[in-house]
Amino acid sequence: MEYIPIYLCSLDNFVKLLVRTGNELGMRIEQPVDISSADTNRKPIRTTLLEEQRKVPNIEMVIIVLTKSTNYAEIKQVAETEIGLRTQCVMDNNIVKKCNPALVTNLCQKMNAKLGGTNNSLLPQEKPAIFLKPVIIIGADVTHPAPGDKHRPSIAACVGSLDSIPSRFHSSIRVQMEDSTATSRVEIIRDLKDMMKELLKAFYRATKHKPERIIFYRDGVSEGQFMEVRNREVSAIRLACQEMSPNETYEPALTFIVVQKRHHTRFMPANDRDGVGKCKNVPPGTTVDSVVTHPLDFDFFLCSHFGIQGTSKPSHYYIVWDDSDFSADDLQKLSFYLCHTYARCSRSVSIPAPVYYAHLAAYRAKNHVISKVDVSSSSSDSSGGSADSITTSQYVQAVKVLEPLQTAMYFV
Numbered sequence: 001m002e003y004i005p006i007y008l009c010s011l012d013n014f015v016k017l018l019v020r021t022g023n024e025l026g027m028r029i030e031q032p033v034d035i036s037s038a039d040t041n042r043k044p045i046r047t048t049l050l051e052e053q054r055k056v057p058n059i060e061m062v063i064i065v066l067t068k069s070t071n072y073a074e075i076k077q078v079a080e081t082e083i084g085l086r087t088q089c090v091m092d093n094n095i096v097k098k099c100n101p102a103l104v105t106n107l108c109q110k111m112n113a114k115l116g117g118t119n120n121s122l123l124p125q126e127k128p129a130i131f132l133k134p135v136i137i138i139g140a141d142v143t144h145p146a147p148g149d150k151h152r153p154s155i156a157a158c159v160g161s162l163d164s165i166p167s168r169f170h171s172s173i174r175v176q177m178e179d180s181t182a183t184s185r186v187e188i189i190r191d192l193k194d195m196m197k198e199l200l201k202a203f204y205r206a207t208k209h210k211p212e213r214i215i216f217y218r219d220g221v222s223e224g225q226f227m228e229v230r231n232r233e234v235s236a237i238r239l240a241c242q243e244m245s246p247n248e249t250y251e252p253a254l255t256f257i258v259v260q261k262r263h264h265t266r267f268m269p270a271n272d273r274d275g276v277g278k279c280k281n282v283p284p285g286t287t288v289d290s291v292v293t294h295p296l297d298f299d300f301f302l303c304s305h306f307g308i309q310g311t312s313k314p315s316h317y318y319i320v321w322d323d324s325d326f327s328a329d330d331l332q333k334l335s336f337y338l339c340h341t342y343a344r345c346s347r348s349v350s351i352p353a354p355v356y357y358a359h360l361a362a363y364r365a366k367n368h369v370i371s372k373v374d375v376s377s378s379s380s381d382s383s384g385g386s387a388d389s390i391t392t393s394q395y396v397q398a399v400k401v402l403e404p405l406q407t408a409m410y411f412v
Contacts, residue, residue: 011035011065014095014104018063021104027112033059040070046078049085061111064089076364077371077398080410084402086114106344113343113412118167120341128334130326136203136211137161137338139169139354140192141219142176143362144185152369153177153395156189157362159354160199162206162407167341169354170202170407171361175369175395187225192233196240202407210244213324215334216256219355226258226320234321253323257331259355260316265292265301267314281307284348287332288314298322300332304339305350315351343412360411365399372398 015032022029033056038048052062064075066089079085088111094103109119138160145152153175162168172195178185189195203211214237221229234256241250267282269275276283282303289300303314317335326334338352349356373390401410 010096010099014099017099017101017104018107021101022108022111025105025108025112027108027117029108032063045071045074046082049075049078049083053083053085059085060115061086061088063087065092065095066090067092071371073367073371077368080364080401080405081368081372081398082402084404086405086408086410088114109344109346110412113167113409116168116408118165119343120346121165121167122337122340126337128330128337130213130215130330130334131164133213134203134207134209134211135161135164135213135215136199137166137352137354138196138199138214138216139219139352139356139358140189140216141355141358141362142187142189143359143366145366150178151390152373153392154185155362155365155369155399156191156195157358157365158189158192158195158199159357159361160203161354162203165341166354167343168206168407169357169409170199170206171357171401171411172198172406173361173365173399173401175365175392175399177392177395187220187222188228188232189236192236193240193243196237197244200240200244206407210250211252213253214241214255216254217338217352217355217358218256218258218320219351219358221258221260222262223318226318229258230256230320254321255319255324255326255331256321257335258318258320259351260318261313261351263316265314265316266311267301267303268311277307279307279310279312281312285336286314287336289328289332294318298328300328302332302335302339303350304336304348306347313350343409357409357411364411368401369395369398 019029019031034052040048053059062085064087066072072089075087075089079087088107090107112119138158140158142154142156144154156174156176158172159169162170174191174195176186176190216237218229234254237254241252244250267286267288269280269282272280275281284304284306286303287300293299298319300317301314302317303312305312319331335352338354339348342349342353342356373394
């Protein structure tokens with residue numbers, strides 16, 4: 001489905017390349033069952049998507065070609081919180097001028113992830129031993145509105161793995177309203193207990209097992225908040241596990257790791273001949289766990305990605321809690337492994353995939369709020385109201401993704 005009067009020859013070439021590339025990558029992509037055009041200035045996006053759903057009741061994916069003026073946020077909000085459609089958007093300029101195998105391969109990676117496929121995985125003999133028993137890998141992040149915006153909420157997102165690769169994740173989203181008199185935003189995830197219960201239930205439905213270990217990667221926490229995170233979020237995870245099995249003891253081993261990117265530490269190879277790329281960065285997988293790390297606490301730096309421009313920025317991993325008494329090698333290997341499973345990319349990335357997914361899920365929820373709640377705000381403005389009149393329940397409803405899509409990696 002397209003939203004613009006695009007050149008049909010360009011669209012035809014795009015479809016042919018998409019089908020061919022997808023099949024070469026192991027996907028089964030058939031010819032589109034329907035190609036239609038819609039003017040969103042005359043017909044609401046919701047009406048257009050509902051019409052497509054009626055035409056093909058069991059439609060698996062809708063590819064939408066956008067112009068710069070098309071409301072991307074509204075498309076995603078309607079499809080994911082009201083209708084339950086998987087969508088893949090692509091800009092018209094990319095189809096007309098940049099329709100090349102690299103672009104289409106990236107689209108196929110996103111589509112495959114949304115449809116439940118696996119893009120990247122290590123060979124069985126290379127996988128960390130932690131995956132020999134049921135383990136859930138969780139990524140968590142909190143995103144905040146623009147500075148000075150005291151009306152919109154912060155958004156907390158957690159994603160939990162559903163398989164042993166892991167390649168499939170269930171998402172859980174919550175809004176966090178702040179007091180208008182507060183001087184700063186709270187980074188702690190307030191509803192973490194309920195979010196954890198949701199993720200644990202999804203894991204059990206997918207695997208028929210309770211996880212024996214929980215590996216929790218937390219983004220966006222500064223060093224000054226480590227103690228508060230340890231006291232509140234670790235306790236919330238423990239309480240969630242207890243409430244999952246009230247009639248029996250359920251205490252999976254918890255490992256809580258904070259991942260930081262906002263720091264000024266950089267590493268360079270001692271010998272230029274050991275550097276990689278044009279900038280002679282340290283090779284991917286370089287780990288530093290002494291000299292520049294904390295003298296007492298368990299932390300390390302890992303440069304997991306291939307730096308394309310400038311000096312590579314390593315990620316700082318700080319182990320806040322560890323029931324399993326993992327060795328440094330165990331957690332370093334696990335973290336590096338998870339940097340290779342990011343569905344959007346065929347290379348290793350700078351942070352573990354679950355952390356990326358949590359960030360993407362939170363950002364998508366932010367778009368849902370912008371699209372849905374701002375419409376309510378506009379109508380209230382026209383009737384004498386204002387944006388700060390939006391209720392908490394409206395924000396909660398705005399980020400509530402329909403259940404079938406919660407395990408469909410819709411945010412990729």
